[in-house]
Amino acid sequence: MTSPAQPSASNPPSDRDAAILETAASGIPAALSDLGRLVRIPGMAWPAFDQTQLERSAEAVAALATGTGVFDEVRVLRAAIPGTDEQGQPAVLAKRAARNGRPTILLYAHHDVQPPGDDALWETPPFEPTVRDGRLYGRGAADDKAGIMSHIASIRAVSEVLAGDLDLGIAMFIEGEEEYGSRSFAQFLSDNKEALRADAIVVADSGNWDSVTPGLTVSLRGNARFTLRVRTLDHASHSGMFGGAVPDAMMATVRMLATLWNEDGSVAVEGMTERDAPTPDYTEETLRDEAGLLPGTSPIGNGTILSRIWNKPSVTVIGIDATSVAAASNTLLPEVTVVISARVAPGQTGQEAYEALQAHLRANAPWGAELTFTDPDLGDGFLVDTSGWAVALTRDAMRDGYDATPVDLGVGGSIPFIADLVREFPEAQILVTGVEDPYSRAHSPNESLHLDTFRHAVATEALLLARMNDVVR
Known part of the structure; x- marks a missing residue:
């Protein structure tokens, strides 16, 4: 041709x-x-x-x-x-x-x-x-x-x-x-x-x-999105009567999710890879302007800004089912459900990233919290x-x-x-x-x-x- x-x-x-x-x-x-x-x-x-x-x-x-x-x-x-x-x-x-x-x-x-x-x-x-x-x-x-x-x-x-x-x-x-x-x-x-x-x-x-x-x-980048249910109790309990001795699902979820990121905000999941490739010049000022970053909020990650967006993984919690603020009561929650959306570096499959995320979360589930993974949506x-x-x-x-x-x-x-x-x-x-x-x-x-x-x-x-x-x- x-x-x-x-x-x-x-x-x-x-x-x-x-x-x-x-x-x-x-x-x-x-x-x-x-x-x-x-x-x-x-x-x-x-x-x-x-x-x-x-x-x-x-x-x-x-x-x-x-x-x-x-x-x-x-x-x-x-x-x-x-x-x-x-x-x-x-x-x-x-x-x-x-x-x-x-x-x-x-x-x-x-x-x-x-x-x-x-x-x-x-x-x-x-x-x-x-x-x-x-x-x-x-x-x-x-x-x-x-x-x-x-x-x-x-x-x-x-x-x-x-x-x-x-x-x-x-x-x-x-x-x-x-x-x-x-x-x-x-x-x-x-x-x-x-x-x-x-x-x-x-x-x-x-x-x-x-x-x-x-x-x-x-x-x-590819993607690995899934729903995660975290359970610690078989029913809700009074937070005053049992708080301090019984971990509720929210406490377990917060502790576990925090392990997904390093102190600088980069992904801390073993098995999620990065791609080594050059990127054009792109300043923090441009990032702040285009993303709407608040003046007192700093960017996360390491390396060039575009490498963080183009060539490295990210993990975001995009949804959560728990008691609403309007309906809040002094109760230990028996379960919490979150939706996690990960972006996967080019060169790694969505399935590989999903498996790495599952392994990480299971290894970091505190106090024996019960985890259930459903609805995976994976893309390369x-x-x-x-x-x-x-x-x-x-x-x-x-x-x-x-x-x-x-x-x-x-x-x-x-x-x-x-x-x-x-x-x-x-x-x-x-x-x-x-x-x-x-x-x-x-x-x-x-x-x-x-x-x-x-x-x-x-x-x-x-x-x-x-x-x-x-x-x-």
Whole structure:
């Protein structure tokens, strides 16, 4: 497979590239309008929420795909959740066959979103798209409905400019349960393997170095999330009558969880590994600004800041079931349940990290506390092979779409299903891109999309599609 020479940073873009950029820019208002309509649909895959909203969301995405006019077929499909009698959430699969020896690119994003959390923490309603100060606010505005619209808008631009000369094969897979663990993802890939087969896969679910500098994600941490129940009593007891002689579950839980970290906050779990790799310069001041660290709070860990986020493990307690403050009484708690979420350094499997965490917690359970581990959700990290032709095309498209040199990024978060893509399509080149910037606040109140970043992301992907159309297999 060969690719044409790309314009260098010092050369002006070709007439076709200029037309692509102009057309992509002119399509941004329509793309943002469509994005706003998607944001208004509260599609959350958790069973506690109205599941018909996910069906609405999938149908809306399918209509957008159909409206591009480039796909041979567009379907809304579900796949079984392995090991259960359940079906996964609705996903959209669109397919256009390659012509005249051109390659096929698979475009991925997801249409489900995180729950909004406490509405009182939002400055504007979470499902009412609102523009202020150059950003579009709303749940899913960045993660990941903007990823969907970057695909749609770039396809619109390329199909308008190339018209009958568009020979590139395009598959589009818009998942409906990424925020809920992609439980049917692997089965969906297996069920639709031929329709999804591609030479390159763009996963538009990551971020950028900053709002003006594009990033190509080349490493991802894995994850190991699980629920832990801690029991010390078979019933609640009076804390005054027995306190001081009887350990309650909260006391045992606090003591045990504290052993997960060293004094500096780094992970103290034997068997959880680190990756040794260089990182770009990144200051504590930048960390404080982007993460919202309070003035009197210090960072944790050791080594360079980005090594702590990209190449080392982390452990976070993300949920706890215990007596609420409002219902507090003078009682020794018989049991406490916590949810632990660990991020796993690239190069170690989620299973290995989970086993290390279990062994550590069992070894450090005080006073013989009874531990029960359930609901493990495990995912492996990912390291990109950056030597492929599609990676080179992507970097060039980023440079020209943003008018800035792209940065190779590691990401502290996880996209576990990429391991499924690699397993199912080992020959495909994986390109992890995104429309988020460090202030997007994905998963948090006041999630937002930086509008200029979105414009550049659409321009980048449109250029990439056009240039891939020149590749002959």
